[in-house]
Amino acid sequence: MKAVAEIQVVPIGVGVSVRAEVRRAQDLIRESGLIVQEHSFGTNVEGDIETILQVIARIHEVLHAEGTTRVTTAIKLGTRADKEPDLASKLR
Amino acid sequence: MKAVAEIQVVPIGVGVSVRAEVRRAQDLIRESGLIVQEHSFGTNVEGDIETILQVIARIHEVLHAEGTTRVTTAIKLGTRADKEPDLASKLR
Amino acid sequence: MKAVAEIQVVPIGVGVSVRAEVRRAQDLIRESGLIVQEHSFGTNVEGDIETILQVIARIHEVLHAEGTTRVTTAIKLGTRADKEPDLASKLR
Amino acid sequence: MKAVAEIQVVPIGVGVSVRAEVRRAQDLIRESGLIVQEHSFGTNVEGDIETILQVIARIHEVLHAEGTTRVTTAIKLGTRADKEPDLASKLR
Numbered sequence: 334m335k336a337v338a339e340i341q342v343v344p345i346g347v348g349v350s351v352r353a354e355v356r357r358a359q360d361l362i363r364e365s366g367l368i369v370q371e372h373s374f375g376t377n378v379e380g381d382i383e384t385i386l387q388v389i390a391r392i393h394e395v396l397h398a399e400g401t402t403r404v405t406t407a408i409k410l411g412t413r414a415d416k417e418p419d420l421a422s423k424l425r
Numbered sequence: 426m427k428a429v430a431e432i433q434v435v436p437i438g439v440g441v442s443v444r445a446e447v448r449r450a451q452d453l454i455r456e457s458g459l460i461v462q463e464h465s466f467g468t469n470v471e472g473d474i475e476t477i478l479q480v481i482a483r484i485h486e487v488l489h490a491e492g493t494t495r496v497t498t499a500i501k502l503g504t505r506a507d508k509e510p511d512l513a514s515k516l517r
Numbered sequence: 518m519k520a521v522a523e524i525q526v527v528p529i530g531v532g533v534s535v536r537a538e539v540r541r542a543q544d545l546i547r548e549s550g551l552i553v554q555e556h557s558f559g560t561n562v563e564g565d566i567e568t569i570l571q572v573i574a575r576i577h578e579v580l581h582a583e584g585t586t587r588v589t590t591a592i593k594l595g596t597r598a599d600k601e602p603d604l605a606s607k608l609r
Numbered sequence: 610m611k612a613v614a615e616i617q618v619v620p621i622g623v624g625v626s627v628r629a630e631v632r633r634a635q636d637l638i639r640e641s642g643l644i645v646q647e648h649s650f651g652t653n654v655e656g657d658i659e660t661i662l663q664v665i666a667r668i669h670e671v672l673h674a675e676g677t678t679r680v681t682t683a684i685k686l687g688t689r690a691d692k693e694p695d696l697a698s699k700l701r
Contacts, residue, residue, distance in 0.1 A: 339558035346625030372556045373607040374523035386478040397506040402625045408500040414489040423557040431650035438533030464648045465699040466615035494533045515649040570662040581690040592684040598673040
């Protein structure tokens with residue numbers, strides 16, 4: 334099933350700047366093959382729902398493996414049965 | 426990996442009352458075996474991250490199969506490497 | 518106090534398409550004088566925290582006055598004491 | 610206008626434990642006179658929309674004044690024109 338989503342990663346306990354961890358998450362999202370739109374409050378993605386959910390789990394795994402103690406993600410996930418959802422039509 | 430999450434389901438296009446769809450989602454979450462805390466803005470869960478992500482995908486699938494045209498979920502997902510996260514300790 | 522925020526408006530009970538209500542909200546945000554970045558999951562804004570909170574209340578008031586029965590907004594609000602927050606630096 | 614909301618405070622840069630700042634925010638919410646339901650992913654409130662928005666601004670002000678460098682809040686705000694919204698009926 335195709336889906337659109339917004340993924341915002343909030344690392345906790347890394348200090349006032351969270352830039353390095355956010356960039357790492359963005360890299361992982363880009364490597365997933367999903368269509369990607371980055372903005373100031375997260376990354377919007379479009380693609381298969383399984384791929385989206387897998388990359389979210391992978392962000393948590395990789396950030397912990399690389400030293401971040403706590404990771405929170407805020408996600409909005411959208412699907413529809415009448416047509417395939419896509420990021421572009423949500424902007425029109 | 427163990428995780429805690431908040432799952433809020435927002436069906437779109439079903440009318441002003443979304444109660445039936447929200448209850449259906451709550452049933453699916455309860456059937457998943459996760460530890461569950463329901464509140465007025467969603468359902469908090471505790472358990473394996475894969476189980477959490479699978480139940481989210483299943484909510485979208487089931488609601489569409491049962492007639493809901495659009496489904497959005499708002500999710501907060503939390504993990505930590507220093508100890509197992511749990512819902513109870515977040516309330517203390 | 519200066520703040521950055523993401524505002525996503527979800528009208529409930531207007532049907533499968535929520536485009537008219539979302540556009541109306543975007544118009545109200547643009548009229549507020551805030552710096553605005555629209556994306557597929559909401560509108561990011563930058564400006565005075567009071568202006569941001571006022572425009573959120575105004576969106577609810579105007580959409581109800583114009584016929585929308587239920588309105589939900591999902592908001593992320595960020596401030597910082599070490600420097601003025603801005604949308605642009607969150608993208609770097 | 611009456612509203613219901615969920616307020617989740619995420620202090621950034623205070624370390625792995627955010628408990629002190631979250632408790633301070635909960636105190637401020639309780640002092641506001643709003644109806645309050647605390648849970649593991651935030652505090653649900655019910656009351657006048659202006660009071661809700663004011664307490665959100667106050668949380669940011671007070672936490673900064675008491676030493677937190679960055680504060681993010683995630684808010685869900687709901688209003689309806691057909692009847693007064695309340696937290697209890699959202700649980701039924």
